[in-house]
Amino acid sequence: MASLIQALAVAEYLSFRHAATALGISQSSVSARIRALEEELGVQLFERNTRGVRLTAAGQHFIERVRAGIDHLDHAVKTANMIACGEKxxxxxxxxxxxxxxxxxxxxxxxxxxxxxxxxxxxxxxxxxxxxxxxxxxxxxxxxxxxxxxxxxxxxxxxxDRVMIALPATHSLAEGQDVVWSQLAAETFLVRCGGNGQQVQDLIAARSEGRWPMPAILRLNVGRVSLLSMIARGHGISVFAEENAVIAPPGVVFLPVRDELExxxxxxxxxxxxxxxxxxxxxxxxxxxxxxxxxxDPTSRRPVLSNGHGAIRPNCTP
The missing domain is CATH 3.40.190.10 (Periplasmic binding protein-like II)
Known part of the structure; x- marks a missing residue:
């Protein structure tokens, strides 16, 4: 590698003296290493005369390929470092x-x-x-x-995030500030088949267990937006995290559940x-x-800062 770098320097300056100065080593060291490289390759890379140095045709071809190889190697080193740091x-x-x-x-x-x-x-x-x-x-x-x-x-x-109940704006509970689970026992809940629909159904079942009959639950193979549109049209109610309120269409009201402590x-x-x-x-x-x-906003969200299996730290400083 040292021989290749010195050969590139000589090719750039077309001078052993200037190449040695740029590399911070002696001119004799550069000359000796280039001579050894030529002997190993069995090819003359540079023509030397009293006016300076110039590349031979074989030397020009060799230097072009070495320069491309060094660029690829440099890219490989940088890329490997970025991957190791989680940056690529x-x-x-x-x-x-x-x-x-x-x-x-x-x-x-x-x-x-x-x-x-x-x-x-x-x-x-x-x-x-x-x-x-x-x-x-x-x-x-x-x-x-x-x-x-x-x-x-x-x-x-x-x-x-807070648990919210999505109601039609025409619902009798929609004028209140919040609701409690007992008020929802006779309601029809609309639950998606996909997404987090199963978790929603499990939550409804857990809150009604041993307290009142299980509310009616309709499982629907629809997206979140379609489900909210069905609520707006009065087909039922559902359970959402508070951040879903940003996509609620006109006609849907989100209310917190007063007795939902978690x-x-x-x-x-x-x-x-x-x-x-x-x-x-x-x-x-x-x-x-x-x-x-x-x-x-410490009141609207309840952050979780514990690290469970150990502290989470970035692999490298971005």
């Missing part, structure tokens, strides 16, 4: 939804801004589906509603065998964003 590569992320201005939307937007050489591949699916894909190595991480204890996966609640959690799920530095940086940024949000 791809992250595959599973979500149940991305809401404009929601926590996940802000997290991924900020991550893309700070790590713009990381390509994000986002897949939408249910909690069960995305967890399976994490296990299979198809996803680096999944963000799912609720909290989980999974023996083969790492999980951590990274964000909490906010709904958004959890990150990833494999303990996944050592991706980019994944570590994403998790660190999630905690940082949560902390920033709690400082801005």
């Amino acid at each position: 590569g791809t992250l595959c992320i599973g979500v149940h939804a991305l809401l404009p201005g929601g926590f996940l939307d802000l997290l991924l937007e900020r991550f893309s801004r700070e790590y713009n050489n990381i390509r994000l591949h986002v897949v939408e699916g249910t909690a069960r589906d995305t967890q399976v894909q994490v296990r299979e190595g198809k996803l680096d991480i999944a963000f799912v509603a609720g909290t989980y204890e999974l023996p083969d996966l790492h999980t951590r609640a990274i964000w909490r 906010p709904v959690a958004l959890s990150a799920v990833w494999s303990p065998s996944n050592r991706s530095p980019a994944l570590k940086n994403l998790l660190h940024l999630a905690v940082e964003l949560n902390r920033d949000a709690s400082r801005t």
